[in-house]
Amino acid sequence: MSEALLGGRFTFPGTSFTVRRLGYGAMQLAGPEVWGPPEDPDGAVTVLREAVAAGVNHIDTSDYYGPHVTNQIIRQALYPYPAGLVIVTKLGARRPPDKSWQPAISPQDLTAGVHDNLRNLGLDALDIVNYRVMGSGLGPEEGSIAEQVTVLADLRRKGLIRHVGLSNVTAAQVAEAKEITDVVCVQNHYNLAHRHDDTLIDDLARQGVAYVPFFPLGGFTPLQSSTLTSVANRLAATPMQVALAWLLHRSPNILLIPGTSSVAHLGENLAAGQLTLSPQTLAELDGIVANASL
Ligand SMILES: NC(=O)c1ccc[n+]([C@@H]2O[C@H](COP(=O)([O-])OP(=O)(O)OC[C@H]3O[C@@H](n4cnc5c(N)ncnc54)[C@H](OP(=O)(O)O)[C@@H]3O)[C@@H](O)[C@H]2O)c1
Numbered sequence: 001m002s003e004a005l006l007g008g009r010f011t012f013p014g015t016s017f018t019v020r021r022l023g024y025g026a027m028q029l030a031g032p033e034v035w036g037p038p039e040d041p042d043g044a045v046t047v048l049r050e051a052v053a054a055g056v057n058h059i060d061t062s063d064y065y066g067p068h069v070t071n072q073i074i075r076q077a078l079y080p081y082p083a084g085l086v087i088v089t090k091l092g093a094r095r096p097p098d099k100s101w102q103p104a105i106s107p108q109d110l111t112a113g114v115h116d117n118l119r120n121l122g123l124d125a126l127d128i129v130n131y132r133v134m135g136s137g138l139g140p141e142e143g144s145i146a147e148q149v150t151v152l153a154d155l156r157r158k159g160l161i162r163h164v165g166l167s168n169v170t171a172a173q174v175a176e177a178k179e180i181t182d183v184v185c186v187q188n189h190y191n192l193a194h195r196h197d198d199t200l201i202d203d204l205a206r207q208g209v210a211y212v213p214f215f216p217l218g219g220f221t222p223l224q225s226s227t228l229t230s231v232a233n234r235l236a237a238t239p240m241q242v243a244l245a246w247l248l249h250r251s252p253n254i255l256l257i258p259g260t261s262s263v264a265h266l267g268e269n270l271a272a273g274q275l276t277l278s279p280q281t282l283a284e285l286d287g288i289v290a291n292a293s294l
Contacts, residue, residue: 004273004274005020005055005273006020006021006022006054006055006056006270006273007020007021007022007248007256007272007273008020008021008273009021010210010252010253010255012086012128012163012184012185012210013182013184013207013208013209013210014163014182014184015162015163015184017086017127017128017163017184018084019057019058019086019255020055020056020057020058020273021248021254021255021256021273022056022244022248022256022269022270022272022273023056023057023058023059023060023255023256023257024048024051024056024058024059024060024257024258024259024266025059025060025061025214025257025258025259026048026059026060026061026065026070026073026074026259027060027061027062027065027070027259028259028260028261029044029047029048029065029069029070029073029074029261030065030066030069030070031066031069033099034065034066034095035066035095035099036066036069037066037069038069038073038261040261041073043261043262043263044073044077044261045073045076045077046077046263047260047261047262047263047266048073048074048077048078049077049078050263050266050267051266051270052078052082052085054266054267054270055270056270057082057084057085057086058085058086058088058255058257059074059085059086059087059088059257060088060089060090060187060212060257061074061087061088061089061090061121062089062090062091062093062117062132063089063113063116063117063120064090064093064094064095064101064104064113066095067094067095068116068120071089071116071117071120071121072120074087074121075120075121075122079121079122086127086128087121087123087126087127087128088127088128088129088130088165088185088187088212089117089121089126089128089129089130090129090130090131090132090167090187091104091109091110091113091114091117091129091130091131091132091152092104092105092110092113092130092131092132092133092134092148092167093132093134094109101134102134103134105134105147105148107147107151110131110148110151110152110155111151111155114126114129114155114160114161115160117129118160125159125160125161125162126160126161126162127162127163128161128162128163128164128165128184128185129152129155129161129163129164129165130164130165130166130167130185130187131145131148131149131152131164131165131166131167131177132166132167132168132187133145133166133167133168133169133173134168135168138189139168139189139196140168140169140170140173140188141170142170142172142173143173144173144176145166145169145173145176145177146176146177146180149164149166149176149177149180149181150180152164152181153180153181156181163182163184164177164181164182164183164184165183165184165185165186165187165210165212166183166185166186166187167186167187167188167214168187168188168189169186169188171199171200171203174186174200174204174209183209184209184210185209185210185211185212185255186200186204186209186210186211186212187211187212187213187214188200188211188213188214189213189214189215189219190211190213190214190215190216190247191213191215191216191217191218191223191243191247192223192225192228192243192246192247192285192288192289193218193223193225193288193289194215194289195289197211197213201250201251201253201254202251204253205251205252205253208253209253210253210254210255211251211253211254211255212254212255212256212257213247213254213256213257214257216243216244216247216256216257216258217240217243217244217258217259218243222240223239223240223243224239225239225288227284227285227287227288228242228243228285228288231281231284231285235275235277235281237272237275238268240258240265240268240269240272241268241269241271241272241275242272242275242277242285244256244258244269244272244273245272245273245275245276245277246277246282246285248272248273249277249282256269
């Protein structure tokens, strides 16, 4: 397979995990509101198998998607897992019956979360586990995460976790965590129209740490911009493909995990790796943030 396939490759620092930069985020495979089974369970299995058949070897998930449902679908679709597949999961939340997202951050919660992931994915050890910080609002909030990262580092020493990442964090929290254990990736909200992490991305790039934007297509509020549409029309691409290609061009440490429950959208998203954006087009797209609706 060509090196350029799916955006080229990236190796998580200090690991033997090399992935294609275009991966897949599994959150859309659960039912509405990321709760319960999907409306089309066979379709969900097909999307995962098509992704892996196309060369995807980086899948993002969590046992609190569903809850449990997404991991169970991944296992059903892909177990025994192909060599080289890296499954990244996250801890830090739980879903009570009212479908809300609540913090689950005690040592007992985090340890139970690791065992839930192991059981539902059918694994003896988790490749990468992100500690997802649950703040009171939408974005990251300052505050020590040392206690939770120490628990993950202990689980790593016990062999249940291979590598540790972080999600929804500030630069100070990344620095704090790195004093406790190696951090291989950071997963925060970032896309063409939501660029609070520009400085963090560049800092992590210098350290060789992966930056994995969640909501790369805008998440629950799909990206919409007349500039994006006009660039896409000019390139005979879709706006979503241009949004993904822009992220691939933004920094070599950016890995993509767009989520979809549709085989057609999956194919479109993976084809974004073939799109080359000129410096002029990149400058035009950079201008979107000034008029962002997000
Ligand atoms: N760490 C965190 O806190 C956090 C938070 C959110 C998400 N995540 C992770 O990040 C991944 C990506 O985020 P996300 O799935 O929420 O948002 P996203 O990738 O930005 O967008 C997904 C939405 O876009 C649609 N879509 C996908 N491809 C499309 C295309 N080619 N054309 C038109 N629409 C398209 C999907 O609908 P269809 O199903 O109809 O394609 C879905 O509604 C998740 O799957 C999850 O693994 C992490």
